[in-house]
Amino acid sequence: MKPAQIQAFFTTLATANPQPQTELEFASVFELLAAVLLSAQATDVSVNKATRHLFLVANTPQKMLDLGLEGLEGYIKTIGLYHSKAKHLLQTCQMLINQHGGQVPRTREALEALPGVGRKTANVVLNVAFGEPTMAVDTHIFRVSNRTGLAPGKTPLAVEQALLKRVPQAFLTDAHHWLILHGRYVCQARTPRCWECAVAPYCDFKPKTLEG
DNA sequence: ATCCCGAGGG
DNA sequence: CCCTCTGGAT
Numbered sequence: 730m731k732p733a734q735i736q737a738f739f740t741t742l743a744t745a746n747p748q749p750q751t752e753l754e755f756a757s758v759f760e761l762l763a764a765v766l767l768s769a770q771a772t773d774v775s776v777n778k779a780t781r782h783l784f785l786v787a788n789t790p791q792k793m794l795d796l797g798l799e800g801l802e803g804y805i806k807t808i809g810l811y812h813s814k815a816k817h818l819l820q821t822c823q824m825l826i827n828q829h830g831g832q833v834p835r836t837r838e839a840l841e842a843l844p845g846v847g848r849k850t851a852n853v854v855l856n857v858a859f860g861e862p863t864m865a866v867d868t869h870i871f872r873v874s875n876r877t878g879l880a881p882g883k884t885p886l887a888v889e890q891a892l893l894k895r896v897p898q899a900f901l902t903d904a905h906h907w908l909i910l911h912g913r914y915v916c917q918a919r920t921p922r923c924w925e926c927a928v929a930p931y932c933d934f935k936p937k938t939l940e941g
Numbered sequence: 942a943t944c945c946c947g948a949g950g951g
Numbered sequence: 952c953c954c955t956c957t958g959g960a961t
Binding site: 770771772774775806807808809810811812813814 | 956960
C-alpha cells in the first residue's frame, strides 16, 4: 500500500464505523486493566459477562485480593485460560498495592512488569486510559497490516512500529478498532472476503479468483 | 472442528 | 523458537 492510499483506506473504514470503541466494559482504570488482562484469547462478550458481576464486589486491587484465588476463579471460570488469569490478576493487584499505591502505573515499563500484562495489554491501557499514542497489535491487526501492506512486519513489534510511522496520529486510536473489526468480519484469517471488502482498491493482497 | 482484541515458561 | 493454558460460541 502506498502512503498516499492510507488516508483513503481509513476514511473508507471510518464510513462503515464512524465511532468505533472498545466493547469491553469498565468504570475505572483498574477495571480496564483487569478487563484487558482477562480478555486474552476470549471474546469481549464473555469477558463482560464475567466482569459485570466481578466488578460489583471487587473494583479495587484490595477487594480483588480479598476474594482469594478460588473466589476470583469462581467469577471468571467462564472465560478461557481462567486459572492463569486469576493467578496473574491477583499477583498484579498485590504489586499495585505494594509498589504503586494501589494505582495503575502510567509507564510501559511498570505496566509490563505486572504479571499477565504484556506489550499488547500495556498498549491498550496506555492508549485508552492515559491517552498515549500507542498501537496495540493483536492477531487481527498483525494479519491485516501485513496482508494489506498497510504496515508490514515480521513480528507484532515490527508491525506496531510500522503502524506508528505510517498511520496519521489523529487516526491512531480509532485505527486500532477499525483494523480489528475489519480483520474479524472481512479480512478473515483463512478466507479473506475480498469480494465484499470496501478497502480492496487500496490493498496489496489480490485473491487468485474472484469467486465467493 | 475452529476461533476468540495473549502471555508466560521451556 | 515452540508449547500450554481454557471455556463458550458457532
